[in-house]
Amino acid sequence: MGWRRFATAKLASLLSRNPNLDPSIFSGAASAAPSAPSAADVLPFLGCRQRKKLRKKLQSPRVRSIQPDAGRRLLHFEAIVHSDAQLRFITRTKSFLAGLPGHRLPLADAGKLHRELGFPRGRKVSHFAACHPLLLHLPRLPPDSKPYLAFTPLMDSLLEEERALMDAMEPQRVTTVRKLLMISAGRRIPLAKLHHCRLLFGLPDDFRDQVRKYPDFFRIAVDPDGRHVLELVEWDPALAVSALERDFVPDEARVRRTFKFTIPHGKSLPLEEDDERRLNSLTTLPLVSPYSNGLELKPWSLEAEKYRVGVIHEFLSLTLEKRAWIHHIVEFKEEFNLTKHTYQMLLKQPRAFYLAGTAMNWAVFLKDAYKDDGSLIEKDPQVVFNETFLRYACMTESERGEAIVEKRING
Known part of the structure; x- marks a missing residue:
């Protein structure tokens, strides 16, 4: 975080001006290993304007912990x-590039798709790709030799492995969706919502097409707002546990x-x-x-x-x-x-x-x-695969x- 870098730099400046200052007061005397100082530790040594600015950052929803009690x-x-x-970058990039022909995207276009690829606007895609060299690379392809953001052969093999895993787990995923519909009001959920949360439940990207294979369980309808919704065809008491x-x-x-x-x-x-x-x-x-x-x-x-x-x-x-x-x-x-x-x-x-x-x-x-x-x-087997994938990342x-x-x- 930015405030951590600022706090560390401020502490170094204080120590250089006062060699007798004990740095352990910032990390706690009971701590055996040195740790980065927190922003709250540096507040007493800042000027009024800097203190006000840093305290405002600490109260920002981007930084403030959702847990009100630090001890818990x-x-x-x-x-x-x-x-x-x-x-987040590599996870979203995997999902997005996997749906493109050849699993690649012109580097010039990648910067415009920062939201789909999961990185902040204005950052260089090449920098994020370099952080995951085993999964992403930037080849120059003919005829114009322009750079592309593409998967490595290792990444392609991981995708094939994941596809086979999803096919094997399809019956369990169908049961999961049936139970989700059973706890929902009206026993129906918009397809767009399920697609948005598909990674939570291990659903494939083409989930909206796959449900048509199970007419005994699911029915696709259109609600008054024009949304496509997935409806439960028949209640199963055995699943209502x-x-x-x-x-x-x-x-x-x-x-x-x-x-x-x-x-x-x-x-x-x-x-x-x-x-x-x-x-x-x-x-x-x-x-x-x-x-x-x-x-x-x-x-x-x-x-x-x-x-x-x-x-x-x-x-x-x-x-x-x-x-x-x-x-x-x-x-x-x-x-x-x-x-x-x-x-x-x-x-x-x-x-x-x-x-x-x-x-x-x-x-x-x-x-x-x-x-x-x-x-x-x-x-779940999908969780084991995800851990392997993130280890390679x-x-x-x-x-x-x-x-x-x-x-x-x-x-």
Whole structure:
């Protein structure tokens, strides 16, 4: 971040003017390894104007953490969000170039497609491509020898592997879409919304064409607004079981602890911790199934809040990595009967969800799906492939030989 570079430079300037200043005051005496100073540590040493400018940056939604309590932040989840932001370019570029003939694009045109390729406007595409030498290169092709942004042979082989994987996982993806329709109001979702969130569920880019292969499950219609919507043909009671309901029998104690719907009481009713927990359990259970009809519930009732929390929990459990960005969840606001108080609702359920990222762009994690080190307990084959792909994306040119040998052994 820019403020980190500014803070580091300011600290170096202070130390050069005052050699007796102990640099450990910026990173904490208890820390064994030196770390970059935070902007808040440098504030006392700045002038009034610089301090005001830096404090304003710290309050920006681009920087301010979505977690209000710094002591409760889980660094492994924050690191996942940070990694996603760093690899946004290669992830979007893979999806975009894979749909073009020859998997290439004139470099002169690439700069105009910065949004589709996932990099900030005005930046050089060649710079971003150079960060991923094993997957992208800039060949000059005849007859005019103009440079192109194209996939490397290794990247082409990875695409073939992913295509074969998606074909093998197609029945599971069909089930996922059926369950999404079953938790949606009216049992219908606009196709554009599903296509926008396709990577969350491992759906192929041609998903909108693939659904026509399953007329017994899906029907495509046009709503009054002219949008193409995907409708559920027939309700399947066997699928109307949420992830929490499946886990209730083998691990009832964990499911009981997942959510917490408190009963407000005054100070005149002093309760010990055990008594308060038992009192809250009276309203926490029974839960409301996300497969029930949420339109029949009063919008601000306790049952309606249980329903909305359950829908988001089931939605996240259907994703590949058991997490989603908030804009993906808000995308289905109408279908899931969500309100404008979704953030406050999620914040009240810290046992079930963790919110990571900044106030402008944050993600929701399903905590029970992760180990203490931030790795998934169960990994979908597509997740395993994505991890391999991102490992290649982070390799340097000097590691090209090692990557090719590894690909031949695994392939």
